Amino acid sequence: MDVGLRDLRWAVISAQHRSLRKAAESLSVRQSTLSRTLRSLEVRVGAELFERTNGGTRPTPIGREFLEAARNIIAETDAAFARLRAMSHGQAGRLTIGVYVSLAAGNLRATLAEYHKRFPEVDIHTIDGAQDRLLLDLTASIVDVAIMTTWCPGWGDRRLPLWGERVIAALPDGHPLCLKPAIRWADLAGQPLLIKQRGSGPEMQRFIATKLDLFGAPRLLHQDVSFDRLMGLAGAGIGICLMLEGATGARYDGVVYREIHDHDGPTRINFAAYWREANKNPTLGPFLDILRERYPDLSPVVAAD
Template sequence: MIEVHLLRYALAAADSGSFSQAAARFGIKQSTLSKRIHYLEDRLGVALFRCSTQGVVPTDPGLGVLRKARQIVEDIDALDQDCAAIARGTAGLLRFGFHGSLGSGDLSAIIRDFRAAWPDVELAARERSRTRLLGALERDQIDFAVLSGQVQRAGIVSLSFWSEQVLIGLARGDPLCARDPLFWTDLRGVTFVISKVDPGPFLNDLVASRLSGPGFGPSVRVQDVRRENLFSFAGNGSAIVTTGVASEDDELVLRPVHDAFGATHLEQAIHWRRDNDSAALRRFLEMLAHRYGRPLPPH
């Protein structure tokens, strides 16, 4: 294998037309550089230079070799720069998973700001169910997952950074639409419609915690559909429970629901493997910590 520094010596001699100037560039003796270039010529079986009154000049075969050598050295230098950027977290790949929508809300703004700050970091996203995302996280197929609530699994770190408002979807014309603010206690007797997929199970628990009492609990229908398809079930005494940002239409009214402390929110958390040493992930987490004023756990 040919050492890269030998190629650098030959290129410096070709660029300067002088062994002495090339040697000075590297801080070595001219005799040392001359011996290294002769060794390179022996390895290649090609005479790279010939002497002239103006110094050293590449031979015709040497021109072809030096052209390829320059490309090799430039590629190696570029690789060094890329690796250094990846090590700093300013380049590379950041893989993440989520469930829901990237179209609006905090997660959309976070991704947009991260891309603006670190444009050389490639973001690879996947939308999956909670179970599949946690499996991908444990198998190191993604760097982090955005999911509701905490995750109690060995080796997984969970940290809540932001929350999404809990919204009640009502058929337009429902008397509850006139309640402002709308409280959980106003919803007694209503049948709640909740998605089976994340964050549906957390919303189901939330409704139960707000409206259950000794011997009774809320009426809940769970539908195996995504959030955007849930709204068609509003009406006939039913209320849709969802989170985040959604759009009203001619038949649907969305209202935040309150308790004594204000509007109800559902925490969203970032989950990652404790042993993940990705510098790009660290950059992302540091941006979140600064944005929300939350300290990160020790690395």
């Protein structure tokens, strides 16, 4: 039995109007066309669906069962097509974001909140990782977009400069450096610095090495622990932990925060969004549009030769 969606809709509308003439008018078709369609539908179903009298058209008991099933089919079909249309416009679906920055506070959290507000039907999935891993995930289409530092050699695809975050030292309360309103890099020479062994740790280690190069090899204490445990070690006086300002929203016992300064002001690490031009996920475009609204690319445009 081959019954089309149009036939189901026409049957439901006929039952609603209880008049073939009024139903045909609402459908903008001839009454004779509607009548033939309903007769053909009854032949295919093998049962009389409508009782036709001078007073109008009413569904038979079998017709009522048929119409209930027809309404369910129409509703499910409409919902499925609406979902597909939303997905094709990036208004529904799934967006996977690779993250190399704390979500505790700051720019990324505000951006994700705005995106979720505009597109609540999109499922946001985040993956934490160091740059090497996130670059591999981008190439393998495991993540759609990655938020990483601008120090990212070897990337030859799309990139959008975003924000900068200050570098903060988490000091044990009572440490002599707590007396300073801000810390210079020279102050950290010879100090025990707590570094995560995984995740963002290796990249932070490279950054520290460039800043302390003039003062000899930094004294690094590698720890294979979570960030919270790392801050617990700092509060216990084991060492100093360097972090980004986005992670300072949480407070830890025995920990004092101080900015680290270069000669011209606070030290900052700049971030950018990275993605592949070939990525066809419809949810990516609206997310990038929000990033461009919040952080317009002010880089000079180089004229073509």
